Amino acid sequence: MNATKPLRADAQRNREALLATAREVLDAGDFFDLRFDDFARLAGVGTGTLYRHFPTREALAEAVYHEEVATLSARAYELRATLPAEEALAVFLRGVVDHMDANQGLARTLATLMATRSGALAEGGRALEQAVGDLVAGAVRDGVVRDDVEGGAIMMALHGIGAAHDHRPGWRAEADGVITLLLDGLRLPPMSGPRGDSDNSRLR
Amino acid sequence: MNATKPLRADAQRNREALLATAREVLDAGDFFDLRFDDFARLAGVGTGTLYRHFPTREALAEAVYHEEVATLSARAYELRATLPAEEALAVFLRGVVDHMDANQGLARTLATLMATRSGALAEGGRALEQAVGDLVAGAVRDGVVRDDVEGGAIMMALHGIGAAHDHRPGWRAEADGVITLLLDGLRLPPMSGPRGDSDNSRLR
DNA sequence: CTAAAACTGGAGATCATCTCCACTTCAAAA
């Protein structure tokens, strides 16, 4: 997958140290308050090394986030194989919320990556989005879910949930509420007729 | 409402100039790339003045955002008085998306304020949330909308939409998708039985 | 008109970010 670089032994060791420290600091919630240079010292490497491995703070966050996302994506495919499509989607989404709740880092990282104007979350985000997309596609194929929404819509909502994480007292309940709305909105009741979309003419 | 300060004549004038410039730069999309000091010069005031009025970049963004939000909230109450509750909510939410689409500034500001760890969006955010809450409450009272979701859930989703604004090519379609899911998820079909909530036991 | 209070503005202190390069370590070839 990342056979792009052989990477020397000491380099690998340093990279690992950096990642380990990053994860630690991220979970402690100090990630965005810590000077980037001090961060290098904390991991026991020089600033130059830090910057070579991770050019920006966001790159570092993304690297950690990548692992999280891999775990999450793996779970998605596992669920997809085990449960009926609609239930798999439901369990997965609620699982993401659980994960954010248990592990502050992920939520906060998601939020920051989202707010960053560079497309920093490219790789990791792509993977998660693909997992969600596949789950939705499966449910659509089973005919239990509408086919006129994009997986991206769900991603947006997830990002919103992550971004709100440490700003709202009732976060958990509200997050669950969003998921409930999404799932119920997604469910396809056997009603036909016009979808009532794109009638914004009245506005503006 | 803000009778907290009489505020001297020249101070008022400077504050206004700052706000006007901020709005301009914000709409141009350069807000977060511009040096804060240069920003003061651009508005024709000294840095000291800038910092006295708005201690941080976020405070300035929040002040502008405040006006936006006031407009939006006003529309909410107008709709509330004109249309049946459920339709008012629908039109309002789609209107917010329209507004974000037309006016880049709002979306980006929302995103950043959200990511900021200080509760910077306190005032403005509160107002918007209240407007949404009232619309939902009205619809619930009319019996056309479920009563087990908090308005906060919708706020979270809106923030997600705003945060994603200039990162996604298909933003508009996806944003509309989120709104559609929310509205359909909100609609109360006359079905009873267990709500199927909080069965996360299978996870972890 | 006078004086106290409120406000201004920009020079410069402060501090995080990031570059640069002389030195060290690694691992492949002999």
Add this chain to the structure above:
DNA sequence: TTTTGAAGTGGAGATGATCTCCAGTTTTAG
């Protein structure tokens, strides 16, 4: 094992943005 050069290291210091401080100016009350 020794040699060799490619890969990697680390930290001193340049850079540049942020924010403070206060002497001077403007406003308003008396």
